[in-house]
Amino acid sequence: MxxxxxxxxxxxxxxxxxxxxxxxxxxxxxxxxxxxxxxxxxxxxxxxxSKDKLFLAVVDLVRELYLDRLRTPAEYADDDTEAVVLFCGRFLQTLLWAPTLRMCRLGITEAERLPEASARYYDAIFDSAHQRLADHLGLRYGLPAADRTRIAHDLLGRTLHPRFLRALFGTEQLLTERPGKESIAADVDLAPIRAAVAAALPTRR
Missing domain, CATH: 1.10.10.60 (Homeodomain-like)
Incomplete structure (x- = not known):
């Protein structure tokens, strides 16, 4: 049919x-x-x-698929700190998957000609991830808006550097199989993420 x-x-x-x-x-x-x-x-x-309109629609589709894979920190662990660690790990893991990385490169390539598409993709991949993490920090740690936004940006920035930049420039091996939540620890070195999270988050009493 x-x-x-x-x-x-x-x-x-x-x-x-x-x-x-x-x-x-x-x-x-x-x-x-x-x-x-x-x-x-x-x-x-x-x-x-037009092809431009089709590309914009594809960007919106990719946004939905990406955010569905990323989920929210609370869905990764019952322990709030471990949830942050695994969310950051999942963030990097998903960006190192070959199709996601190629889409990042495509967005950069078309940024001058189709700035709306690149802006939408940036919002989906980066801004939405920061917001989800910041919301978790506000809900679970009671951090004020300015602090949770700053910490979310700092943690995800530390998570990305330097492996994502190496991947973007073709000097890092990409993940070719669709990455699952169960393989975060195998695909990403969580030790530096744990250290960054421990240093950034307030100590619970």
Whole structure:
């Protein structure tokens, strides 16, 4: 049975995501995208009036997928401190997964021509992660807004450096298999994250 309506749109989006990651934005023509999605170019344009609009929709899709994988700190452990450690580890682990890293590079490549898309992707990958961590610190540690925001930025910044930057520039081996929460400790060195968390968070009495 032929796909229609929302099912077809969803299929086009997932297909376009794969094509953009494989070939980049410029080389991904609407003809190629339609052929890969097994639909007509007319149908493609009926759902997305331009390649720019399609790319923006792909960015929104990636945002949903990423945030669904990242989850919130409280979902990683009952112990509040361990939850922060594992959330930071999951943050780095997810960014080191090859498709996520390629999307980061694609966002940087298109930043001047499609700043809206790059801004949306940055918000999804970085700002949303900071906000989720800051919210956890406020809820579980009672930290005021300024302190929890500062600590969240500091912890995630320390988590990223230097491994994410090495990966971004192609000098770090990427994770090729979809990373799961159960493999955080195997994929990421949690020792420096634990030290940073212990130094940053207030001591509980």
């Amino acid at each position: 032929a796909r229609r309506g929302d099912e077809l749109r969803d299929h086009i989006l997932h297909t376009a995501k794969d094509v953009f990651l494989e070939t980049g934005f410029e080389r991904a023509s609407m003809d190629a995208l339609a052929a890969r999605a097994s639909t007509s170019k007319r149908t493609l344009y009926a759902h997305f009036e």
